[in-house]
Amino acid sequence: MIICGLQKLSLIDYPNKIACTIFAYGCNFRCGFCHNPELVIKAAEGLKTMKIYSEEDILQFLEKRRKYLDGVCITGGEPLQSFQYADLKFFEKIKSLGYLIKIDTNGSFPEKLSEIISKGLVDYIALDLKASKEAYSKIAEFSSSNNSNCITKIEKSIQIISKFKEYEFRTTVLKSFHTEKEVIEMLKWATNVAGEKVKKYCLQGFKKSGKLISSSMEKEPETDEDYLKKLAELVKPYCNSVDIRV
């Protein structure tokens, strides 16, 4: 795994835990609303301008902060893209220091995720559920020739994660795209694939702060709380619990 960022303290990235967050290089998607373009766009250009943290840098930091932090959130980019099976040892070392591990994923790497789960090296998984099956490529911007492969992998991840002890599916809501119909179609698809209701689902409002991948997103309005609440009511039949994050 190639680590390009470390946030030393986060009270929001790992639910109900005090955590640090590490940011991994690269992503196979190009969501226009992505708030981490430096990890996605620059990744396509190479690693020349980025600070890279070694495994040792991170472990030394974690060793010092053991008393103050509960967990490590591993995010990106898409952290599983650059994850190698040799990184299982890195995860083992993090766990041996007493930390919980959360992984944020776009669902494209179910085999890697399965391996991490089978070794007991993750405690919480957050899956970005971006759109209905039919509309997924419009948001994630993978090519139509790659569509069925990407969808198959995301469906596999939905199945794996929905059986995991602690997880959430979450959607960044764009008002121009996530109509009521679209959101219901997305949840119908996810629950059909999982074979059960979503245990925990979060609707996150789109925000314009910071850099975004696509300049077209400058026209997109920020998502208001009332709209998130309306969607939360609509998706309740498909979820055991629904949160909104404004």
Ligand code: SF4
């Ligand atoms: S999947 Fe996540 S990291 Fe990748 S482009 Fe989309 S929002 Fe950004």
